Amino acid sequence: MNESFRLLDPVRQAAVVKTLRAILPADAVLFEQEDTKPYECDGLSAYRELPMVVALPENEEQVARILRACRLLQVPVVARGAGTGLSGGALPHGKGVLLSLAKMKSILALDPVARSARVQPGVRNLAISEAAAPYGLYYAPDPSSQIACSIGGNVAENAGGVHCLKYGLTLHNVLRVRACTIEGEVVEFGNEALDAPGLDLLALVMGSEGMLAVATEITVKLVPKPETARVILAAFDDVEKAGNAAAAVIAAGIIPAGLEMMDQPATRAVEEYVHAGYDLGAAALLLCESDGTAEEVEEEIEKMTAVLKRSGAYDFRISQSEAERLKFWSGRKAAFPAVGRLSPDYYCMDGTIPRKRLGEVLRFIAALEAKYGLRCPNVFHAGDGNLHPLILFDANDPDQLRRTEEFAGEVLEKCIEVGGTVTGEHGVGIEKINQMCVQFKPGELAMFRAVKRAFDEDGLLNPEKNIPSLHRCAEFGRMRVKGGQLPHPELPRF
Amino acid sequence: MQEVVKRYADRIRAAAAEKKPLRLRGGGTKDFYGEAPRGEILDTRDYSGIVAYEPTELVITVRCGTPLAELEAVLRAQGQTLAFEPPHFGSGATVGGMVAAGLSGPRRQAAGAVRDFVLGVRMLDGRGDDLSFGGQVMKNVAGYDVSRPLAGSLGTLGLILEVSLKVPPLPFAEATLKLELPQDKAIEMLNHWGGQPLPLSACAWAEGELFLRLSGAASALRAARAAIGGESVAAEDASSYWRAVREQTHSFFQGGRPLWRLSVPSRTLPLELPGEQLVEWGGALRWLASNADARTIREAAAQAGGHATLFRAEDKSAGVFTPLAPALAKIHRNLKHAFDPARVFNPGRMYPDL
Numbered sequence: 001m002n003e004s005f006r007l008l009d010p011v012r013q014a015a016v017v018k019t020l021r022a023i024l025p026a027d028a029v030l031f032e033q034e035d036t037k038p039y040e041c042d043g044l045s046a047y048r049e050l051p052m053v054v055a056l057p058e059n060e061e062q063v064a065r066i067l068r069a070c071r072l073l074q075v076p077v078v079a080r081g082a083g084t085g086l087s088g089g090a091l092p093h094g095k096g097v098l099l100s101l102a103k104m105k106s107i108l109a110l111d112p113v114a115r116s117a118r119v120q121p122g123v124r125n126l127a128i129s130e131a132a133a134p135y136g137l138y139y140a141p142d143p144s145s146q147i148a149c150s151i152g153g154n155v156a157e158n159a160g161g162v163h164c165l166k167y168g169l170t171l172h173n174v175l176r177v178r179a180c181t182i183e184g185e186v187v188e189f190g191n192e193a194l195d196a197p198g199l200d201l202l203a204l205v206m207g208s209e210g211m212l213a214v215a216t217e218i219t220v221k222l223v224p225k226p227e228t229a230r231v232i233l234a235a236f237d238d239v240e241k242a243g244n245a246a247a248a249v250i251a252a253g254i255i256p257a258g259l260e261m262m263d264q265p266a267t268r269a270v271e272e273y274v275h276a277g278y279d280l281g282a283a284a285l286l287l288c289e290s291d292g293t294a295e296e297v298e299e300e301i302e303k304m305t306a307v308l309k310r311s312g313a314y315d316f317r318i319s320q321s322e323a324e325r326l327k328f329w330s331g332r333k334a335a336f337p338a339v340g341r342l343s344p345d346y347y348c349m350d351g352t353i354p355r356k357r358l359g360e361v362l363r364f365i366a367a368l369e370a371k372y373g374l375r376c377p378n379v380f381h382a383g384d385g386n387l388h389p390l391i392l393f394d395a396n397d398p399d400q401l402r403r404t405e406e407f408a409g410e411v412l413e414k415c416i417e418v419g420g421t422v423t424g425e426h427g428v429g430i431e432k433i434n435q436m437c438v439q440f441k442p443g444e445l446a447m448f449r450a451v452k453r454a455f456d457e458d459g460l461l462n463p464e465k466n467i468p469s470l471h472r473c474a475e476f477g478r479m480r481v482k483g484g485q486l487p488h489p490e491l492p493r494f
Numbered sequence: 495m496q497e498v499v500k501r502y503a504d505r506i507r508a509a510a511a512e513k514k515p516l517r518l519r520g521g522g523t524k525d526f527y528g529e530a531p532r533g534e535i536l537d538t539r540d541y542s543g544i545v546a547y548e549p550t551e552l553v554i555t556v557r558c559g560t561p562l563a564e565l566e567a568v569l570r571a572q573g574q575t576l577a578f579e580p581p582h583f584g585s586g587a588t589v590g591g592m593v594a595a596g597l598s599g600p601r602r603q604a605a606g607a608v609r610d611f612v613l614g615v616r617m618l619d620g621r622g623d624d625l626s627f628g629g630q631v632m633k634n635v636a637g638y639d640v641s642r643p644l645a646g647s648l649g650t651l652g653l654i655l656e657v658s659l660k661v662p663p664l665p666f667a668e669a670t671l672k673l674e675l676p677q678d679k680a681i682e683m684l685n686h687w688g689g690q691p692l693p694l695s696a697c698a699w700a701e702g703e704l705f706l707r708l709s710g711a712a713s714a715l716r717a718a719r720a721a722i723g724g725e726s727v728a729a730e731d732a733s734s735y736w737r738a739v740r741e742q743t744h745s746f747f748q749g750g751r752p753l754w755r756l757s758v759p760s761r762t763l764p765l766e767l768p769g770e771q772l773v774e775w776g777g778a779l780r781w782l783a784s785n786a787d788a789r790t791i792r793e794a795a796a797q798a799g800g801h802a803t804l805f806r807a808e809d810k811s812a813g814v815f816t817p818l819a820p821a822l823a824k825i826h827r828n829l830k831h832a833f834d835p836a837r838v839f840n841p842g843r844m845y846p847d848l
Contacts, residue, residue: 115760165632171639185821186821193800194603194779195607196757197758198815198818199829200645200647207638212638227691240531263615292693292711296710296711325622354553355550381633383632384632384797422636424632425635428635428637448637448638452638454828458781466637469510
């Protein structure tokens, strides 16, 4: 959408390559276009930029030396894990180094007694649970990309997943992050106890999109695998009824292990793809999962069923086996690729809203479908209010691209208006940076910039992401004058 | 209420202009905690009350001066709770002080700490600017997470005006068991049970007795009791026991010796230190009442991979908190400067240069 290619400076490139080659073996420093091309984007492929140089360190010492060198040369550094992020957080900088942590993928220690694992940032999310499985343990956060996404990226985005209502986000499941600052100093945030002295910088670093420090080692918590899990698949003839049913489950004092919703267009798209046996006549489907001991699950499923019935579900199916449970989930888990088949491209949004405003927001989205002439199925983490509308479009049609961007912008601003946020779990990256000017006041953005300077005075780590500059907000404000009132009237206009 | 905020902001600006420190204080129940408070008192109790409460959204937004007891009563009426069981340490405890102190009680091992439940804050920084971070929703990654690090910041970064907290439902049922075990065996068993899908929500070991609390569905409790064994504790005795551990009215805390809080990895073997110990959080928290010298205690904690805090003592000359590594200390100073450039908020309460 925003292909801003910067002019490559061959002299500078040569200088950076030379410096990095003194730290890394020759094959770990890439600069030919054919070698750097695979790094030009992350999961948000609408934004692309070739990095000036790609560096592939193998250990912490190399990371520290690279960062120190880049600071001396004043070269921007963008850290990257598996590149599955959906907000362009790992979009390279054309005059910078793309620091891939993909080679740092060892599980350094796994302690089944203390229930923790010490891993390198490039380790895949699912690989941790696989390694812990023989001990009856697992790593709880399960973003849908867990087969591929790396734990370093999860830390950078504070990734969630379908089970985070009950088991928490990455933040709640990481004990310690060891990282390098741009000055090449190794720091530890948190520790292997439950807290650390000083300010809780672990919380601050979590979700900071690689802008404060580069993680080199992460200690995650492992939790006992629940004995069993079952899921209820409930059908509703109205989306708002389904939203209210989710609220009613919570009002009954139950925190389901998973509470997910799909609207009819999403259900139809996935059914064709996975054949989960979904009711295609339903306006919305709710997946409501319970986990724990067999007795506990039976008790909770009974309670949840009663609540869903009272809330107007017209049909229920309760998984009778693990195979059936996975089948019920298969559609929700495959929602993105399934929707992807309907259209050459799709654009996934990530706003969070107070659940009670769901009906209003979905009606608003339906109106925008008509306004922009684009379809938009919805999947929704109903338990925590995190909404993923998926706008279907064709990127080869510049007008569709423009309409998609405007559509998405309106949805995000609606999320702010109803008391929510522009991003629940995908991060701001480059994608939602303009909406940050709407969600936050100038003083708050100034504080974010001050926090950034506290870690990275020269602004070299992942610059131009997440936190918009004053200038950018002024420009964005100029583009969207509403009712003759410019936002940020206190700013000088250029 | 907005006029109270304005008054606070004016006061902060004046203090910053005159470089006169302010001592942010609610009910004063945690005056004992941290390094000695300094500065002119700014009483946060004028800004009190509940801003918004949506039980089905699991979120409450509260003003800093609200009595903690009042918040808990409001939640209880809706069948919800502060899952981290913050200690009050006195009837005057306020919500702002609870967040700033960042202390969590027995349920922390299962539920998480104060910071894990903070969703957003409204605060005044050292310039008197009224800023909001985070929000009222469960998932939010817009911008840096400035709100959670305020938990446990001891008021060094700003005046917390309002906080939004995630408030989960009360457990359906609870049961407490008592077992007689020596400390090493208790720690071993706590780590063993921690790796099982058991509904353990609290534990406390002292003087050869291990108390375990189970929380969850009645059926899960029955199964867990069978798996763990031990003797059942009557509900009333159990609730007064857990209150005594949480509020430190348990006889262990009454000795008058310096009280140390050692936060260590849960599997750490019993620490060979002079004095008495009380173990919580599945082994991850060791209270130590001891006259041993600070260096010995800090070294033992560091050796285990944790840290030691001089929690209650007459003489705090050894420093309350474990000193930070230089690179980390520098980030702390930089952050302090970002939030509070004139150093008006609780200077020295955490570290001398903060």
